[in-house]
Amino acid sequence: MKVDIISPGTYTYGSLVLGGILRDRGHQVRISRTPVSGGEVTLISLYSTLQLLDPSIKELTGPRDRVYVGGPVCICPEMVLGELSADAAVVGEGEDIVASLVESGPEGLPGVAYREDGRIVKSPPKPIMSLDHPLPLIPEDLKQQNVRGANVYIETHRGCLGGCTFCQVPRLFGRTIRSRSIENVLEEVREMKRLGVRRVSVSGGTGSLFGYRSQLNKDALIELLSSLSEILGKRNLSVPDMRVDLVDEEVLEAIRDYTIGWVFFGLETGSERILKMMRKGVSVEDGRRAVELAKSLGVKAGGSFIVGYPTESREDFEETMAFMEETMLDDVFVSIAEPIPGTSLAEQVLTSSREEIPLFQEHRGEYSSLKFLEAEARCFELMLHGESCKPIPRALSGELYNAYLAETRTQGADISRVMALLEKYRNHLL
Ligand code: SF4
Structure with a gap:
């Protein structure tokens, strides 16, 4: 056909x-x-x-x-x-x-x-037993695609041990880790390289869970990274996302030696209270330690943060600002809490009063002339703060300021549209 x-x-x-x-x-x-x-x-x-x-x-x-x-x-x-x-x-x-x-x-x-x-x-879904699959169909122009610096993100495993309220991974794939065989991944990457794809990122929720069975199987991840690096070269391989409690010296050394040398931690917030609400399963101190360990081993550390989580107060937000100052990350990603369908966060947003959700509150503080909603103001402020907290801060040019402004407005508008859509289908989501 x-x-x-x-x-x-x-x-x-x-x-x-x-x-x-x-x-x-x-x-x-x-x-x-x-x-x-x-x-x-x-x-x-x-x-x-x-x-x-x-x-x-x-x-x-x-x-x-x-x-x-x-x-x-x-x-x-x-x-x-x-x-x-x-x-x-x-x-x-x-x-x-x-x-x-x-x-x-x-x-x-x-x-x-x-x-x-x-x-x-x-009909109810039936999880597949083996994630190994035939060679993917690799289109001509995959080599021109750019997704956060990589031509393609390949999946090495499914599932996550975590249960973060804002994430779909455990709901979609469960909390048991299913991994592909190393040979299946390598065969695919060799073929991609043959067809001109140069930069590959490996993902699957949290990178270091690859090969997980009864305990963190570092050897599987290290072997995978070392073999992929031989095929692609370390400058063309990245492992974006890691949980702060699932990295140690050996994993970080492998990231340093076999990839572009960056790790991105889902730090989310500097507020212990909000971190608990997110059911992240780690403490702010765990995040601090992971960033320090990465830096001490010569690995660049990036962190992602979520602002505007339901009930987040100005005090919670200021703890996040202080955490960012302490950790001095090499790069930061800031996003407004998005209620993705199927997550506990989406259910919480649909059942909370509007006063509890910063995206529904008018911002009356320092950025009120920009007509932000409170979550947007925090997003913008944290993005600017992230720049000034980098080990080598970038000058805040008009161009950079405007880029963050545009990014904030896009995020605010997009999430408002998502919330309206969830509201329309609330009976099916609750
Ligand atoms: S650790 Fe990462 S992949 Fe796992 S549930 Fe949390 S956000 Fe999702």
């Missing part, structure tokens, strides 16, 4: 994997980041809630027959099928069912939702 896989804007790793499975079944598969037509079946791979509101994606699903949508947003299939005229949403992992879906439709398959006689029929 002729199958079009559309991964709007960015090739998701999942879209490449499903493309490979269908190619090996003998289908004629075309994969694209922009709309294409002519296939007998269209698969659309989404990576964010906001894509459901994108007119170009709504248009994609309208006039076609047999359109199936996949991606984390399908955790709430009523929302996907309510916003897009798709024929089915794939709620679970797609690898085992994609061939049957394309060849015979969604009826009777696990982990799909589709309309029948005006109602939505859903």
Whole structure:
């Protein structure tokens, strides 16, 4: 059959994997980041809630027959099928069912939702046993893609031991870690390199959980990084996300010796109270220690922070500012708490009063002339603060100021739209 896989804007790793499975079944598969037509079946791979509101994606699903949508947003299939005229949403992992879906439709398959006689029929997902898969379908222009500095993020494992309230990973993939074999990952990366892909990032929730069984299996991660580095060169390999309680000297030394030498910790906040509410399972002190250890071993440390979490007070926020000063990170990412569908945070936002959510509060402080909401003001302030706390601070040029301003406004507007969408489907999300 002729199958079009559309991964709007960015090739998701999942879209490449499903493309490979269908190619090996003998289908004629075309994969694209922009709309294409002519296939007998269209698969659309989404990576964010906001894509459901994108007119170009709504248009994609309208006039076609047999359109199936996949991606984390399908955790709430009523929302996907309510916003897009798709024929089915794939709620679970797609690898085992994609061939049957394309060849015979969604009826009777696990982990799909589709309309029948005006109602939505859903079947529970069935987790796949082995994550090893055939070579992905690697499009010509993957080598030109740039996702935070990498051409592609490849998945090495699924699941997370953590239960952070704002994260979809445990809900989507569970809290048992399933890892690919090292050889399966290496084979894929060799093929990507042969086709011109140079920069690869390995991910899967939190990098150091690769190979985890009964305890942190550092040897598996170290062996993986060392082998990938031999193929790609250390300048082209990154391991973005780590939990602060799942790194030690050996893991950090491997990051230093086999990758670009950066680690990114999900630090989230400097407020012990908010960290507990986020069910992060670590303390502020754990974060401090991990950053110090990384730096002492010559690894550059970045950190991500979340502002505007429900009930976050000005005092909580000031603790985050102080934490940032102490840790002097080489880079920081700041985001406003986003209630991603299927997370406890989304449920909390839907059941909290508006006064508890900084994104709904008018900002009356230092940045009131910018007409920010409180969460936006904190986001902007922390971004500026992050610059001044770097070991080598950058001068705050007008250009940088405006870039942070624009980023803050985009985040605020996007999350407000997500909240409105959640409100519309609240019955299905609670
Ligand atoms: S540690 Fe990271 S991947 Fe795991 S639940 Fe928390 S945020 Fe998600």
